Structures are given as C-alpha cells and as structure tokens.
Amino acid sequence: MAIDMHSSLDLFFRSELWLSSMGRKRDENCFSQSSSLPIAISIIICFFLVASCSCSPLVTKEDRKILERTDNGEISAIDVDVDDGCNRNSSYHLEFISMEPNSLFLPVFLHTDVAFYVQTGEGTVVSWIKKDDEDGSLKKTHVDVGCGDMYRIGKGSFFYIRTRSDPMRTKLRISALFINQCMPEKKKTEGSSTTFGRRHPYSNVADLLRGFDIELLGEGFNVSEVELNPIIKPSEKPPSIIPYTVVTDDNSDNSKPPLNIHKKKPDVKNRHGWTTTTTITDVGGFMVNLTQGSIVAPHWNPTASEISIVTEGEGMIQIVYPTSTTTVRLFKVKVGDVFVVPRYHPMVQISFRYSSLVLVGFTTVGGENNNLHPQFLAGTGSVFRMLDQLIVAMGFNVGSTAVGKIFSSVDDAVLLDCTYCAEEMETKMRRDADKRQKQEEEKRKEKERQKQEERRRKEEEEEEEEEKERREKAEKRQREEEEEEERREKEQKKKEERHRKRKKQREEEEEEESRRRDEEEKVKRREEKEEERREKRQREEEEEEEEKREIDKKQKEKEERQRRRKKREEEESRRSEEEEKVKRREEKEEERQKEEEEEGSRRREEEEKVRRKKEEGWKGERW
Numbered sequence: 001m002a003i004d005m006h007s008s009l010d011l012f013f014r015s016e017l018w019l020s021s022m023g024r025k026r027d028e029n030c031f032s033q034s035s036s037l038p039i040a041i042s043i044i045i046c047f048f049l050v051a052s053c054s055c056s057p058l059v060t061k062e063d064r065k066i067l068e069r070t071d072n073g074e075i076s077a078i079d080v081d082v083d084d085g086c087n088r089n090s091s092y093h094l095e096f097i098s099m100e101p102n103s104l105f106l107p108v109f110l111h112t113d114v115a116f117y118v119q120t121g122e123g124t125v126v127s128w129i130k131k132d133d134e135d136g137s138l139k140k141t142h143v144d145v146g147c148g149d150m151y152r153i154g155k156g157s158f159f160y161i162r163t164r165s166d167p168m169r170t171k172l173r174i175s176a177l178f179i180n181q182c183m184p185e186k187k188k189t190e191g192s193s194t195t196f197g198r199r200h201p202y203s204n205v206a207d208l209l210r211g212f213d214i215e216l217l218g219e220g221f222n223v224s225e226v227e228l229n230p231i232i233k234p235s236e237k238p239p240s241i242i243p244y245t246v247v248t249d250d251n252s253d254n255s256k257p258p259l260n261i262h263k264k265k266p267d268v269k270n271r272h273g274w275t276t277t278t279t280i281t282d283v284g285g286f287m288v289n290l291t292q293g294s295i296v297a298p299h300w301n302p303t304a305s306e307i308s309i310v311t312e313g314e315g316m317i318q319i320v321y322p323t324s325t326t327t328v329r330l331f332k333v334k335v336g337d338v339f340v341v342p343r344y345h346p347m348v349q350i351s352f353r354y355s356s357l358v359l360v361g362f363t364t365v366g367g368e369n370n371n372l373h374p375q376f377l378a379g380t381g382s383v384f385r386m387l388d389q390l391i392v393a394m395g396f397n398v399g400s401t402a403v404g405k406i407f408s409s410v411d412d413a414v415l416l417d418c419t420y421c422a423e424e425m426e427t428k429m430r431r432d433a434d435k436r437q438k439q440e441e442e443k444r445k446e447k448e449r450q451k452q453e454e455r456r457r458k459e460e461e462e463e464e465e466e467e468k469e470r471r472e473k474a475e476k477r478q479r480e481e482e483e484e485e486e487r488r489e490k491e492q493k494k495k496e497e498r499h500r501k502r503k504k505q506r507e508e509e510e511e512e513e514s515r516r517r518d519e520e521e522k523v524k525r526r527e528e529k530e531e532e533r534r535e536k537r538q539r540e541e542e543e544e545e546e547e548k549r550e551i552d553k554k555q556k557e558k559e560e561r562q563r564r565r566k567k568r569e570e571e572e573s574r575r576s577e578e579e580e581k582v583k584r585r586e587e588k589e590e591e592r593q594k595e596e597e598e599e600g601s602r603r604r605e606e607e608e609k610v611r612r613k614k615e616e617g618w619k620g621e622r623w
Contacts, residue, residue: 061336104244148262
C-alpha cells in the first residue's frame with residue numbers, strides 16, 4: 001500500500017492552525033510538566049482525533065477464545081488479519097499459553113512457523129528441528145527460556161514445553177505467533193487456505209497415527225495389531241497441559257540460548273522510556289517501554305505490519321489510514337489486549353499520566369535484510385526534514401516559513417514528553433462517542449418526528465378521503481334504494497312466477513322420487529334375497545366341509561387307535577417273549593448252579609475219602 005503523501009502533509013498543516021488557537025486558550029497547568037512538547041507533535045495528536053472508523057484493529061483480552069483450561073494451565077487464542085504488503089489480508093494466529101510449575105505442554109507437530117515471547121516464568125522448550133542436510137533428519141534441542149526470551153521454531157518440527165518446580169509458583173506465560181507464510185496469487189488453488197480459522201497450526205502427535213488402517217501400521221512398525229491397539233484405538237483425548245515432574249534434566253545437547261529482548265541494548269532510550277527491535281529469521285520482534293505521560297513520535301513501518309501485545313499498563317493508540325478520505329482509528333489499550341498496525345500506516349503510542357505502557361510484539365518482515373526500524377513523521381528523524389521545505393510548502397499550499405517552524409521545533413528524536421495527551425485523547429474519544437450517540441439519538445428523534453408528521457398527514461388525508469367516501473356512499477345508497485324498489489317489484493313478479501314453476505317442478509320431482517324409491521326398494525329386496533341365498537349356500541357348503549373334516553378326523557382317530565393297539569400288542573408280545581427268554585435263562589442258570597453244587601459235593605466227598613485213607617495209612621505205619 002502506498003502512502004498518500006499529500007494527505008499526510010495536509011494533515012500536519014491543518015494541525016498547526018488548530019493547535020495555535022487551542023494553545024492560547026489552554027490552562028497553564030496543562031503545560032507545566034510538558035512545556036518541552038514539540039508543537040508539531042501536539043498538532044498531530046489533536047488532529048488525529050478529528051476522524052474515526054467504526055471498525056477497530058483492537059482485540060481485547062476479553063475477546064480471546066479459550067481453547068483449553070485446566071488446573072495445570074490455560075490456552076487462549078485469537079486470529080488477526082493484516083495487510084503485510086506481500087499477501088493482502090494475510091491471517092495470523094496467536095495463542096497465549098499459561099503453565100503452572102511442574103507441568104507439561106504435550107508434544108505437537110507444527111504445520112507452520114511459530115515465534116515465542118516469554119512474558120513471565122521459566123521453562124524448557126524441547127524440539128526436534130529439521131536439519132539442512134540432504135537426508136532431512138531431525139535434530140533434538142533443549143532450550144531453557146525465561147522472561148524476555150524470544151525463540152522461533154520452523155514448520156515441520158516437533159516440540160513440547162515443560163516447567164520445573166518454583167517456590168514462588170510463578171507461571172510460565174508465553175505469547176506465540178503462528179506465521180502464515182505469504183502465498184503468491186498465481187499459486188493459490190481452490191483447496192488452499194490461508195485462514196487459520198479453517199486449519200489449526202499444529203497437530204497432536206497421536207493424531208498423526210490415528211486414522212491409518214491398523215494393518216498398514218502393523219506392517220510399517222513390524223508389530224502385531226494387539227500391540228498397536230492401545231495407542232490406535234479411539235480413547236479420551238488428554239488435555240494439552242498435564243502435571244509433570246522433571247526427574248532428570250538432560251541438557252547435554254543444548255542449542256545456543258535464545259535472544260532475550262530485555263538484555264538487548266535499546267535502539268532508543270531517554271527519560272521517556274526505551275524501544276528496541278530484533279529479528280528472528282524472517283520474523284521481527286520489538287518492545288516499547290514508555291514511562292508515565294510519554295509518547296512515541298508519529299511513525300510508520302515501511303517494511304512490515306506490527307502485531308502488538310500490551311504486557312503492562314494502559315495507553316492510547318492512534319492509527320491513520322492515509323487514503324483519499326483519511327480515516328483514523330483511536331482506542332484505549334490495557335494489559336492483555338492485542339492490536340494490529342498494517343504496513344505503511346502512521347501511528348502513535350501514548351502512555352497515561354498515571355500509568356506506564358509496555359508493548360511487545362512481532363513484525364511480518366517482507367523480505368530478508370530489511371530494516372525493521374520505523375520512519376518518523378516528527379522529531380529529529382522526521383522524513384519531512386529530509387525533503388526540500390519549499391517543495392513541502394508547495395504540497396501544503398502555504399509559505400515555507402510556517403512549514404519550517406513546524407518541522408524544526410522538535411529536539412528529541414523518537415520518545416517525547418506528552419503528559420496529558422493520553423487523557424485528552426481519551427476525553428476526546430469519549431466526547432466524540434457521546435456526540436455520536438447524541439447525534440444518533442437526535443437522528444432517531446428526527447426520524448420519529450418525521451414518522452409522526454407523516455402519520456398525522458396520512459390520518460388527515462384518510463379522514464378527508466373517508467368523508468368523501470361517506471358522501472359518495474350516501475348518494476350511491478339513495479340511488480341504490482330507488483333502484484332496489486323497482487327491482488323488488490320486478491323481482492316479486494318473477495318470484496311468483498318462479499314459485500309456480502317450482503311448485504309444479506317439485507310435484508314432478510316428488511312423483512319421480514316416489515317411482516325411484518319404489519324401484520330402489522324392489523332392487524334392494526332382490527339383492528337381499530340374493531344375499532340370503534348366497535349366505536345359505538355358503539352355510540351349506542361350510543356344513544358339508546365341516547362334516548367331511550369331521551369324518552376324516554374320526555377316520556384318522558380310528559386308524560390311530562388301531563395303530564396304537566397293534567403297537568401295544570406287538571410290544572406285549574415282545575415283552576412276553578423277552579420274559580420267557582429271561583425265565584429260561586434263569587432256569588438254565590439254576591440247573592447249572594445245582595450241577596456245580598453237586599460237582600462240588602462229589603469233589604468234597606472224594607477228598608474226604610482220600611483224606612481218610614491217608615489217615616488210616618498213616619496210623620498203620622505207626623503201628
């Protein structure tokens with residue numbers, strides 16, 4: 001976006017006239033602490049209040065979307081759209097991560113680059129970053145981060161964050177900017193997306209495997225499906241931040257420490273505060289620290305858009321949109337608010353008399369080796385001091401003396417004293433808001449009054465119209481009554497004639513109806529008789545069918561009885577034969593037992609005889 005230089009020049013000149021008149025009327029106490037405030041700065045600030053825009057680049061802390069909140073931490077996020085000069089309306093996703101001591105931000109896989117700023121606390125970022133060698137392997141790094149550190153991790157990397165125990169219970173608070181890389185228009189496709197509202201900037205590590213067929217994973221990991229089931233089957237997703245106690249802290253492969261913006265030498269520093277800028281690869285970082293009642297001179301960033309986060313205090317922000325119809329956005333910021341300043345747009349940052357203002361943020365660098373330092377409209381480094389004053393005066397259509405007085409009255413370069421500016425801007429903002437509200441109320445009342453007058457006028461016209469209609473209706477009613485009288489007489493005659501005709505017609509219809517009823521009665525009686533005959537035939541057929549079924553049933557029962565009787569006889573005959581066989585077997589068994597007993601008796605007798613003979617022989621030998 002190119003700046004309309006004539007609009008900027010015209011802005012300064014008109015401010016000179018306004019402040020000259022206002023400065024004479026202002027109370028001396030207002031200048032007691034800010035007598036050194038350059039006239040040009042006051043002109044610009046006061047003139048910036050003239051216009052306003054309904055849409056705001058501000059996202060308050062209350063507007064953040066809570067992604068997750070547990071006892072161990074919280075993650076909130078916002079999406080901002082900026083014109084960074086490389087791809088119009090590029091989208092950037094910011095997440096604010098707050099972790100309690102002894103907690104762990106579970107590992108994730110980055111879809112895009114991310115830049116961190118550590119606001120409070122301490123922790124360790126463990127990441128696996130892709131190397132630049134040909135095999136594309138990942139390098140594991142441990143980076144201990146603390147307050148003020150800025151750190152960047154590239155897309156395609158894995159990382160997690162852990163915190164250690166802290167006796168002060170200080171939370172680790174990180175502001176993370178997920179960078180949407182610029183995409184040339186010709187390379188965009190229908191399916192491509194540059195809006196983080198449609199795609200999250202990172203994925204949980206478990207989501208990288210879930211979704212594949214378990215058979216394929218089994219082949220890929222060379223394990224069984226039973227072993228894969230515990231990690232692949234759907235289960236309750238754990239929170240992003242869980243409790244975790246560091247058992248061992250292996251930092252043997254630590255990378256170089258991150259850049260700490262608090263320790264970096266300020267680019268500008270005086271009694272009104274300090275500012276510093278830095279670069280992390282293709283992402284810029286900056287920090288502005290204003291003391292009470294101070295201002296950063298009006299400036300713009302020629303190389304990048306700025307995304308600012310308020311980390312301390314309160315202040316007023318003014319952004320000028322230098323188009324053909326110059327508009328201004330004025331708003332108040334507090335801790336936790338985020339605002340965006342597009343590339344090439346002049347702005348000022350002012351702290352209140354009762355509060356300092358600290359901003360930290362990121363810039364979207366348009367290319368490598370770009371100068372991140374802004375260009376100032378006022379101060380010793382004003383771009384207008386570099387231009388020929390005669391040419392500038394011709395741009396304002398005024399004399400060169402007035403222009404020279406304005407742009408040569410500044411002593412400081414960047415940070416200036418402006419004790420009551422923020423309060424005046426806030427008062428003016430509220431006054432303008434009240435004025436707009438009153439104007440809207442007056443417009444509403446005017447519209448209501450116009451509506452009431454319109455209603456009253458319509459009511460009067462309606463009354464006149466109704467009166468006219470009443471007269472016309474009365475005349476019409478009189479004519480209709482006369483015509484009605486004639487019509488009634490004619491109608492009476494016609495009615496009598498119709499009555500006679502209807503009477504005759506009714507008599508004929510009654511005769512015809514009587515004949516029709518007689519015919520219908522006869523037909524009905526015939527149908528009833530026919531129906532009776534059909535029913536009788538049907539009953540007879542049913543009775544015959546029932547008798548036939550009964551005969552068949554009896555015949556079957558008789559056959560079944562005969563079959564059972566025959567079966568019983570056969571069974572009795574079989575039983576009797578079996579009993580006879582059993583009886584014969586028993587008799588044979590008795591005979592066999594008797595024979596065995598007789599045989600045993602004979603053997604015993606013979607044995608007895610043998611024994612007696614032996615005894616007799618033994619006795620004879622003794623004798």
